Every structure is written in C-alpha cells, then in structure tokens.
Amino acid sequence: MKSIEVKNLTKKFGDFISVNDISFDVYKGEIFGFLGANGAGKSTTIKMLCGILEPTSGDALVSGFSIDKDPESVKKNIGYMSQKFSLYGDLTVNENLNFFGGIYGLEGSILEKRKDWALKISGLENKGNILTSTLSVGFKQRLALGAAVMHEPKIVFLDEPTGGVDPVSRRKFWDLIHEISDKGMTVFVTTHYLDEAEFCNRIILINAGKLIASGSPAELKEEFIESTVLEIVCDDTIAVTELLSDEDYSQNVSVFGNSIHLILKKKYSENSEELDVIKRSISEKTGRQDNVKINIILPSLEDVFLNLLEKRE
Amino acid sequence: MFTRIISISVKEFRQIFRDKRSLLIIFLLPVSLLALFGYAISIDVENIKLGVFDKDNSETSRKYLSSLDASSYFTITEHIRKDNDVNELLNNGKIYAAIVIPDNFEKEIQSDKNVKIQYIVDGVDASTAGIVQNYLLAATFQFNGKIVAEELSRKGLKSVSPLNAEMQFWYNKDLDSTLFFIPGLIAMILIIITVILTSISLVREKEFSTIEQIRISPVTSLQLILGKITPYLILSLIIAASILLMGGILFGVEVKGSYMDLFIGTVCYLLATLSMGVFISTIAESQQVAFQISQLISQLPTIILSGFIFPIESMPYFIQLLSNITPSKYFIIILRNILIKGTDLAVFIDQIYFLLIFAAIFIFISAIRIKREQMT
Numbered sequence: 238m239k240s241i242e243v244k245n246l247t248k249k250f251g252d253f254i255s256v257n258d259i260s261f262d263v264y265k266g267e268i269f270g271f272l273g274a275n276g277a278g279k280s281t282t283i284k285m286l287c288g289i290l291e292p293t294s295g296d297a298l299v300s301g302f303s304i305d306k307d308p309e310s311v312k313k314n315i316g317y318m319s320q321k322f323s324l325y326g327d328l329t330v331n332e333n334l335n336f337f338g339g340i341y342g343l344e345g346s347i348l349e350k351r352k353d354w355a356l357k358i359s360g361l362e363n364k365g366n367i368l369t370s371t372l373s374v375g376f377k378q379r380l381a382l383g384a385a386v387m388h389e390p391k392i393v394f395l396d397e398p399t400g401g402v403d404p405v406s407r408r409k410f411w412d413l414i415h416e417i418s419d420k421g422m423t424v425f426v427t428t429h430y431l432d433e434a435e436f437c438n439r440i441i442l443i444n445a446g447k448l449i450a451s452g453s454p455a456e457l458k459e460e461f462i463e464s465t466v467l468e469i470v471c472d473d474t475i476a477v478t479e480l481l482s483d484e485d486y487s488q489n490v491s492v493f494g495n496s497i498h499l500i501l502k503k504k505y506s507e508n509s510e511e512l513d514v515i516k517r518s519i520s521e522k523t524g525r526q527d528n529v530k531i532n533i534i535l536p537s538l539e540d541v542f543l544n545l546l547e548k549r550e
Numbered sequence: 551m552f553t554r555i556i557s558i559s560v561k562e563f564r565q566i567f568r569d570k571r572s573l574l575i576i577f578l579l580p581v582s583l584l585a586l587f588g589y590a591i592s593i594d595v596e597n598i599k600l601g602v603f604d605k606d607n608s609e610t611s612r613k614y615l616s617s618l619d620a621s622s623y624f625t626i627t628e629h630i631r632k633d634n635d636v637n638e639l640l641n642n643g644k645i646y647a648a649i650v651i652p653d654n655f656e657k658e659i660q661s662d663k664n665v666k667i668q669y670i671v672d673g674v675d676a677s678t679a680g681i682v683q684n685y686l687l688a689a690t691f692q693f694n695g696k697i698v699a700e701e702l703s704r705k706g707l708k709s710v711s712p713l714n715a716e717m718q719f720w721y722n723k724d725l726d727s728t729l730f731f732i733p734g735l736i737a738m739i740l741i742i743i744t745v746i747l748t749s750i751s752l753v754r755e756k757e758f759s760t761i762e763q764i765r766i767s768p769v770t771s772l773q774l775i776l777g778k779i780t781p782y783l784i785l786s787l788i789i790a791a792s793i794l795l796m797g798g799i800l801f802g803v804e805v806k807g808s809y810m811d812l813f814i815g816t817v818c819y820l821l822a823t824l825s826m827g828v829f830i831s832t833i834a835e836s837q838q839v840a841f842q843i844s845q846l847i848s849q850l851p852t853i854i855l856s857g858f859i860f861p862i863e864s865m866p867y868f869i870q871l872l873s874n875i876t877p878s879k880y881f882i883i884i885l886r887n888i889l890i891k892g893t894d895l896a897v898f899i900d901q902i903y904f905l906l907i908f909a910a911i912f913i914f915i916s917a918i919r920i921k922r923e924q925m926t
Contacts, residue, residue, distance in 0.1 A: 287766050312768045323763035327568050328561065339557020340767045385763075 238265045240423040245295035255281040257446035270437030271427040278446040279427045300391045316390040320400035322381035326370030341388035355383030375406030395426040431539045462536040469497040470530040480522045558777025580739045595681045601628035601645035608656035647671040721890045733885030734858025737878040741823045745848040748827030753840040771920035779824045806892025815884040818905040822877035825912035832919040851876035
C-alpha cells in the first residue's frame, strides 16, 4: 500500500528551480531514506509533503490526501521532527509532551497513555519533571521523536534528525526508528550520513532538485556499480589517488580515511589475469610504501553516490 | 479545537511563571511606573516664588503684596533692594517672577491716577508662565475692586458689581491634574507591557524555531493567536487591577462608574493592544527588533497623540485624524468617563466598538501573515 505518492512535484522560487519534477512512491511501514547534498532540495520537498509549502506544479498524496488541495488533512496524519529538536528548554519533559500532545488534540487518559509511551521510548521514564534544557543531546533527540509521534501519525518525517549527535546516540536513535516502523508507521528520513542510509528499506537520491537514483541499498549498489571495486590501503593516499585517476582502467577514485576506493571500468573475476595486471600497475604507483594492501570489496553506498554525482559533473 | 488553544495557553502560562525574575518585573514595573509618573506629571501651580521690589513701601503697597502672599499660589521669598538684583535672582532661578512697585504708588492711587505695576515673569515654560500670568491678573483685579470700593465709600457712594461669575467644577472638583493624568498613565503602562510581552513571546518561538513544530501541526494560525493572547490577557487584567489599587492608595483614584463597565472597557483595550503585539511579531525576526518596534509603536503615540497630556481638540486637523491610530485614545476616554465622571457604558459605547474593530483588524491581518509565512 502506498503511503506517499509523489507525482511530478516541482517548486520554483522565482527563476530558481528548487525541486524539479520529481516522482516517487513510499510504501506503508517503510523506512524511506531521502538523500542529497545541502541545497539539493531536500527541505523544500519535506515542507511540501508536510503541507506547509505549496508546490508550483505537480502534486503528492500523503496518506491519501493531496498536499495541494487538502494540506490541513495532511497535517493531521503526519508527525515531524527536525534536527533543531523544537522542544521548549524552559519546560519540563512532561510539560513539553503535554503541549505537543495537546496541539494534536490529545487529552485525558489517551494523552496520559501516550505520554507514558513517549517517556518509555525516549528512555526518560520517571524523569518527566526534569527541565528539558538540562537533558543531553541524545535524550533531547529521542524525546523530540517521542513528541513527534505521540499522536500516532501514519507517517513521520524526520529532517536530518541525527545532526550533531554522537555515534552511540545515533545508533540508539536508529533502533528507535526501527521500533516505530515495526508499529506500522512509515518513516521518511533525510540524512547526510550514508552509513545511516544503509538502515533504510529504500532510498532516493536527489541532486540539484532532480531525482537521480532510487531503490534499496542493495539494488543501488548492483545497479550503479557493475564493475569491481578495489580497496587500496596505503600511507600516501592523496598522491596515489592522483596517479590512479589518470589510468585507463579506473572509472572513479575516492579517498576513505587511510584507504582508497577504486572503481574499475569492468567487472573482473577474482583471479583473472587482467585483474592481476591492474594490481601490479597499482603496486608500481604506490612504489616502496609499506603495508600496501589491495583487496576486492563490496561497494558501499558512498561509492555509489560519489560515482553517481561525479558522473553528473 | 479548544484543546489546541488551551494547550498553547497552558504552555505559555507555564513559561511565564517559570521565569520568576521576569514575573516580578512584570508586576513591579507597572506599579512603580505609576508612582513615578503620577508624582512627576502635574501641571498644578503652587507656591510660585516671588521677588518683590517695593520702591514705595507704603501701607497700600504692603497690603497689595500681602494679598498675594496669602494665596497658596504664591510665596514671597525675596525682598529686592536694587534693580540689578531682579536680573540676578531671575537668572539664578531663585524666583519665578518679580514684582516692581513704583515709588509713588500710594500717592498716585489716592490722586486717582492710573498706576503701573511691573511684573517680570520667567517665560521659559510657556504653560506655567501662562498660569502665573492668569493668577497675577486675577489677584490684581481683585485688589483693584477693593480700592475702588473703598474710594467710592469714602465719597459716600456704594460700589456695584452687576455680574458675578460663580464657578463650580464638576467631576474633578479640586482641578487636580494628577487625577486627570491617571487614565492616560494606566493606558500607557498597559499598552507598553502587553505589546512588548506578546510580540517577544511569539518572536522567541521563531528564534528557537519551535514555531516550526506548531506550523506543521494541525493548529491554525487563528488558534495559535488566541492561544497566545489568552494568558497575557489574564495577566494584564491582574496588572490593571493592581495599578488601579495603587492609584487609589497613592492618588485617591476611585471608580465612580460601574466595575462591570470598567472590566468590559479594559478587556476590549487589552484585546486591541495584544493583537498589536501579535502583529509586530509577524514583522520582526528577532526579540530585540520586536522590543524596539513595540516600544516605539506603543509608547510614542500614547504620549503624543492619545490626549493623555495634550488635548486632541487643540491639535491641527491632520494630527487629530492621525490620533485615531492609537487605541489608547479611546481607552483614555473610557477611563475618564468611568473613573472621573462616573458615566455609564452608553456614553462611551462608540469607543468600545472602535477597540473591538481595532483588535479584529489586527488579528485578521496577523492570521493571514502567519499563514503566508508558512507558505514560503
């Protein structure tokens, strides 16, 4: 069942086309990753899908309601949380939950039940009377998510929810996202972190307002990287990268910490002679550096996206 | 629908009461402003310091001077001996006016000649000088009458004064100017406090981007405005009551009309000022800017255009038209009617309507502006 149906959605600000004719579907209960660089049109798209920004043309059905014709019904069926964790620092945890429950029309025993649930998932049981400003960023983030889904929306939009959070908290937060998605909620999440994108059921990538790829992480890897990827561990990664990028066999070279990911132009079987030739060529480039290792690896999403984006440029 | 408005109001109340220090300021500031302005603003003229240069020093001249000294308006503080001293005393501000009585004062009066008494008045403050002028003229006129009467009776004639003006002052019997200023003061304090508080509280939500979360929720812009206004309406009604109480204790202000009328009038005024605050929040992007615009828009027109100090009737026609932009003008009329005259609602019903229209217009524009902000 489709939870969100985007059809030829376009938004222009004057001459600037922020979102350019994008179409995609999100299915019920999915964790849907929405990826793109800063200024690629992610926030504009989210604002349109939340019913607070009118599209220039095209439309989207969010939980069955048109964002163009019936944005008020859209608002009732969604939850939203951004990296700013819009909680009131001068109110306690309970008071914040009362407020966010209240503006979605929750009251009485239902409100109490949902509040207990929100406290539980954010790990703040028995801490309802703490001032929100004194919480750590990780707790604030989970509380903000709890507040955003208290009214049990069908879809929750998370706009770069893990910005500025340490890796442990990020991991806990993603556990929470999975928990919510298991309850049947559709999760629509934007992120910068490509390792997080691996947790999504499906992802789309937009660049300069245009959709350039979509599919599950595995599909994307298969579809866009048909050739072999080599990981080269060496000391002077920058110099070697420069040398390799001019070679006939290399399609894309990028640095990942102390290793280089080299995408070749073809797929080679592991022990083929051609691959050995290439490996020898690489060894020549790295010269007398110590600890050089060359391995075939499975491509990561980062490889996919860097490859895709560089092809466009 | 009401759950949403109440949630916003409750949240706002909690935030107001959480910050105890600001709360103290919210309550203490109005009361201390009232005391400060109440004592400072007064155009009653009393104990004007006079210097006298009595060149004649006769029985008649002394009688004339003591008649001035006896009134509460004047006190003779200096007796001048030299012409130069007049200059010096006025320059130093030791006296406000000097009276010079010529040397053959008594003789000339007795020989039925016209005598000139010279008054030199410090004219820097035109309005006080004008009042002093009137008092002195009246005192001289009275003394004239006495001399004429004596003169006539000496000649065996009876003096007649066919016209006699008998003055009664209604509403403000003692012509106490403080009582006249109190309504304007209440209006000014309330407008400043309410406009600043509402505009800042809404702009703060913008600054902390908590407004984003409200925009994405099903709360409409009208619900947001009503939810925001309600706590400040209640708070400022309490402030209004405390100002009135303080006015009663310090300046003897009493409510001559009905308390119900007073309540209705105050609520209508507060709705108008609060909606002004909401409107300002839709144009300001930071708390600082909101604060400055609020001060400018609330304070200045109230002092200059509302009839608080300067009577609107004596303004040029164009300025009279301009005076309609401030709700204070209407509230001052309402308050003067209730507090000083004790008239009932029917007399100032037009003012009530105006305040309500004012509030409705500002709420309407703000609601549209908030909605439009969502769209960009």
